Amino acid sequence: MKIIISIAALSALTAVILGALAAHGLKGTLSPASLASFKTAVSYQMYHSLALLLVAALPQLKRNLATLAAWSFILGIVLFSGSIYLLTLAQLSWLGPVTPIGGVTLMIGWGLVLTAAVKGDTDG
Template identity: 55%
Template sequence: MRWPIVTGAFLALTAVMAGAFGAHALRNLVSDRSLDVFQTAVAYQMSHAIALVLVALLSGLDLSRRLLTLAARFFLAGIVLFSGSLYTLVLTDMRWVGPITPLGGLCFMIGWALLLTAGVRRQTN
């Protein structure tokens, strides 16, 4: 599986960039609470970017490709919805995106549940 490793590596790179942006450029522009929200978005983006890379690496084992692909898709959706909505909340006045954040969290949970299921169902020889 190539796309999860490429996407995961790209999202990890941009998480580091966003973290640096938040620590340096945003520090004097937004409230401490907003900065905390931004850093939460960075942390979840990074951990789930690594999860995408993990899924790509696990594809070499006897795990369901279908479940791994679904898990990767949910991790990606989670990053877009969860981290993306938090970034948007901090950087703009678009407050309507707030209710999207929990949907991203749900996507993360589904992704982990799918990965768990793939591990439990692993084909043993």
Template identity: 50%
Template sequence: MTAVNPLNRQTIRWALALGALAGLLAVMTGAFGAHGLRGVVSARGLDVFETAVSYQMYHAIVLVAASLMPTVGLPRRLLVVACGFWLAGIVLFSGSLYLLVLSGTHWLGPVTPIGGVCFMIGWVLLIIAALKKEQR
């Protein structure tokens, strides 16, 4: 196993902490949706809310996984940027869907695809990081 320098340890901590926070919030939000919104919003609204929770959890998990990737030699800078895009995706994609369902405000609809694009950019950056050697 490669030794982790202090700069990588810092990257590991913030990605791990934010991924864990996003996961915790996804569980809490999912429980709220399952128990607090049934009968309050339409079945379609519940489906949209569940989609937001699912995508938030998927990306919380990848943030936690990404926090460990510098230890196996993946380029830290690309991972940092990818994590930033995944966090933006959580806020823009899942956040806009939560607000759409809870407030009924439809002007948020165009924000959701921007969050989806952020998710995709993060994944593309991970592909690039996986194929690139770490510069030491």
């Protein structure tokens, strides 16, 4: 889980940096709709970075399922937030279909967290 915690911290750090960029550097550059999309990507990245930390830290979760959930969150962050960043900043419109795949990957991660909780240590 050390690698998951490291990735979570790096992802959260990146989300803060990109959030600052959105707040201070992109207002005059992006359209209001693109800026809103960018901020949504930052929010989802931060939420799921924190979720990664929780998944790594909660000992009552069934470990193999928690690990799958963590990797699902990582993939979801890359696909969902990453595609939105590239769509808004580089206008790579061909990435549009990737965003919902990332969203589904995040949902799968939450389903795995639920399963890891149900199948994990119920004494805690």
